[in-house]
Amino acid sequence: DTAVSQTPKYLVTQMGNDKSIKCEQNLGHDTMYWYKQDSKKFLKIMFSYNNKELIINETVPNRFSPKSPDKAHLNLHINSLELGDSAVYFCASSQKTGGSGNTIYFGEGSWLTVV
Amino acid sequence: DAKTTQPPSMDCAEGRAANLPCNHSTISGNEYVYWYRQIHSQGPQYIIHGLKNNETNEMASLIITEDRKSSTLILPHATLRDTAVYYCIASSGSARQLTFGSGTQLTVLP
Numbered sequence: 001d002t003a004v005s006q007t008p009k010y011l012v013t014q015m016g017n018d019k020s021i022k023c024e025q026n027l028g029h030d031t032m033y034w035y036k037q038d039s040k041k042f043l044k045i046m047f048s049y050n051n052k053e054l055i056i057n058e059t060v061p062n063r064f065s066p067k068s069p070d071k072a073h074l075n076l077h078i079n080s081l082e083l084g085d086s087a088v089y090f091c092a093s094s095q096k097t098g099g100s101g102n103t104i105y106f107g108e109g110s111w112l113t114v115v
Numbered sequence: 116d117a118k119t120t121q122p123p124s125m126d127c128a129e130g131r132a133a134n135l136p137c138n139h140s141t142i143s144g145n146e147y148v149y150w151y152r153q154i155h156s157q158g159p160q161y162i163i164h165g166l167k168n169n170e171t172n173e174m175a176s177l178i179i180t181e182d183r184k185s186s187t188l189i190l191p192h193a194t195l196r197d198t199a200v201y202y203c204i205a206s207s208g209s210a211r212q213l214t215f216g217s218g219t220q221l222t223v224l225p
Contacts, residue, residue, distance in 0.1 A: 004158070041200070043159065043215035090158050106158030 003027050004107040006091045012113045013081055020077045021110045023091030031055075032074035033092040033104065034066060043090065049074055050097050081114045088112070119203045124220040127197075133190040135219050137203030140184040145207045148179060148186045151215070152199040159202065159215065162188065193223045 006023040013019050025032060033056075034046045048056035052068045063079045078085060091107040120138040127133040139148065150162040163170055163177045165186075170177045176189040190197055202218040 037215075041215075041217060045214065092158075103161045103164070104159075105161065108158050109156075 004091055004093055004105050006089075006107040006110050008110060009108065010111045010113075012115060015081055015083060015114055017081050018077070018079045019081060019112070020075055021089055021091075021112070022073070022075045023107060024073050025091075025093040025105070026072065027093055027095075027105060029093040029095050029105075030071055031094045031097050032068065032071070033094075034074065034076050035090040035092060035106075037088040037090060037109070039087070047074075047076075048097070055097060078112075081112075083114050086112055086114045119205055119216065121201070121203050121216070121219045123217065124222070126222050126224055127190075127193045129195060129223050129225050130192055133188075133193040133197065133221055133223070135188040135190075135201050135203075135221060136185065137188070138185045139203070139205045142183055142205045143207075146205045147207065148177065148183075149204045149206055150175070150177065150188045151202045151204065152197075152221075153202070153215075153218070154196075154199040162201075190221075193221075195223050195225060197221065198223045 004025045031050045033048045035043050036046050037043045045058050046060045047066045049068045051071050065077045068074045088109045088111050090109050092104045094102050094104045096102055147164050147166050149164040151159040153159045163172055163175050165177045165179055179186045200218040200220050202215045
């Protein structure tokens with residue numbers, strides 16, 4: 001069973017469109033995240049939710065809106081897509097929000113290409 | 116956050132030990148050394164972490180110097196499936212600090 005699953009894996013869309021990426025974790029974790037990996041392979045955190053509450057928002061444009069219907073799901077909705085949004089987006093989860101041994105488990109990634 | 120420095124690439128023969136170095140000379144007392152790896156087209160995978168003592172699990176061993184300014188990840192018997200980018204991160208465990216740099220591309224050769 002996949003611990004952290006996200007869909008779709010690949011998404012090609014035109015500028016200006018609105019799209020969503022869904023994420024689910026079956027690990028029973030309290031905290032979920034969205035990360036963005038750019039073309040240089042740097043992976044940076046975008047958002048973090050703990051028990052459906054937003055705890056980290058790393059200066060992401062407000063075109064990006066995460067939604068957590070329950071603690072096992074964290075979806076990412078992107079409005080008015082721009083070319084610069086092309087990247088790989090990773091969903092992740094962990095048992096807690098920080099501290100020792102806060103191991104983060106990542107999904108397989110969603111490759112977004114904006115044309 | 117403590118900045119980490121890793122060599123951009125390394126090769127290792129299959130079946131031999133792979134020793135991946137990491138410098139973190141500005142690490143603070145409450146920051147752990149975490150290692151993750153990313154196999155091509157997959158999400159990052161946790162390997163191991165430690166604070167002061169050396170650590171070992173089923174995947175790897177982590178050797179941290181006494182002054183904590185550097186560490187080495189050891190894959191005891193590298194296989195072709197260990198070919199990946201390995202990231203060394205110094206973090207207190209907060210996800211905000213888990214920003215992955217460029218890492219070390221380890222290529223295991225047959």
